[in-house]
Amino acid sequence: MHARAVAATTTALLGTAALLLPSSDVRAADDGERPTVIAHRGASAYAPENTLAAVDTAARLGIQWVENDVQRTKDGKLVVIHDDSLQRTTDVEQVFPSRAPWKVKDFTAAEIARLDAGSWFGPSYAGTHVPTLEQYVHRVDRNHQKLLLEIKNPTLYPGIEQQTLKVLSNEGWLDSGHLASRLIVQSFSADSVRTVHQLKPGVKTGLLGTPSVADLPALAQFTDQINPSHTTITTGYVATVHAFDGAHGKPLEVFAWTVNSAETARQVAGYGVDGLISNKPDVVRDATGGS
Template sequence: MYVRHVAAAAAAFLGWALVLSGGPATTATAAASGESTTAAAATGRDPVRLVGAPVLYAHRGASAYAPENTLAAVDLAEDLGIDWVENDVQRTKDGELVVIHDDTLARTTDVETRYPDRKPWRVADFTAAEIAGLDAGSWFTPQFAGARVPTLRQYLDRVRFNQQKLLLEIKKPELYPGIEQDTLRVLEEAGWLGEQQVENRLVVQSFSVDCVRTVHSLRPDLITAFLGTPAAEDLALYAEFTDRINPWHTTITAEWVAAVHALRGVHGEPLEVDTWIVDDPAVARKVQAMGVDGIITNAPDVVREAVGGF
């Protein structure tokens, strides 16, 4: 479960030693242009994976090329050969957990057209059936017209079918009292809390300290992550209830990453750092040189080319 770099210097060497390809279009490039991803994969070069390279997480799925948090984005990440996908979980008016980033539906669905009198179109003000009828793909490109906001159960089933792994974010838990228990219940029902899943295929994260603490108290066996960049002097407090500190890439330094790695998390392993959101090759090499363990990215194929991640 834990990926450990030998040293920040080794990570730097690996990042800069990688020779980038100038070859044919990648799978994701083809997908963005509407080409067959299967045909594109056949013409592209195999990904280069280096020892010590960071783990790659497809942010909201392969969201540079498909509408975020949809099953299409999950499938495209799988087509690209990305093991880990990241998603966001919120709760509907009637208690269903759905996979969507914003706490309103306006940006990524046609809710304003379908329900013009229900502004501000909060997720919590709509039933699961109402949300299931929205178009969550046309805003991205016409190619994805008719894509839906998946329930968490639908999302879990697809990730499991694809034999992928999940970095699950509980979004804005302050809006949804008890969402931690609800999330764990759905994970249990979907078969995601067995020993193999817990040890190797699932991480639960949040920007909320209280949420991460709650998840840890309810399921001490789960790997958890805190989203943010705590001060170095406060990191020991976080190590009491989490396993990873996942910061925005602009907020970190090599010294800060080393300070995180110097501590052991709640399961006795060195704390990890998975940084977000990195889509630029130069930035990817920069954070790799800092020694991060993982990179959360909308464009995992681009970052893989840059750093040899997996």
């Protein structure tokens, strides 16, 4: 724990609830700090989420960082999709009407590749597919972008952490250049984040959610970020997180989600967060001067 954590300990004595009360202590937007802007599921306000089209849209907008979700098929392939069901973002009900509830884990990669993952968003995206993780990282690399990868529902997919790291390694994403500045792996599961850190200590990691201040010392042993919903944080909470050094010896960072309006972006940037995850990353970037 860094010496700055003395201040965090003092704050912790006030109780986590106090930290989460509304705060008027909002950092000025002109203090020189500009948050990183991350395209949530790609630029998902403008193209179907978690598709190569969303990655390309983010690139056209000049957004360097994209976020995605990884789950596993029946035959053990990793695919990029948010829900554990295919129902919301594909035409699986029409293609496989008798296989409700249409869980990702109950379909092979070949079956999922048959699905239309774009028409639900708009007719111009008809024929868009659910990408494999390999296809996704190829496109991110081709666009010279950076990746915030979420391991989704890890309890449904035992061993998915090791498998994800293997795919990343096979595709060249665990070399020194990617590890230094182009890859973060996150999850809502502290156990999953800890596993990633243990398997590949060089990978930068993030824990989704808003853990209590009391839990931060233990979490800082294996994570580099605390990534909460923007509705759950204040200036005080962010400052307390920053007071701890994470797994790689640097202050814990905070990437807040999902921030979609200019007004909210300016407010949350004022809390001192390091990153803003958004469906409309261009709006957030323009509002905050972020990159």
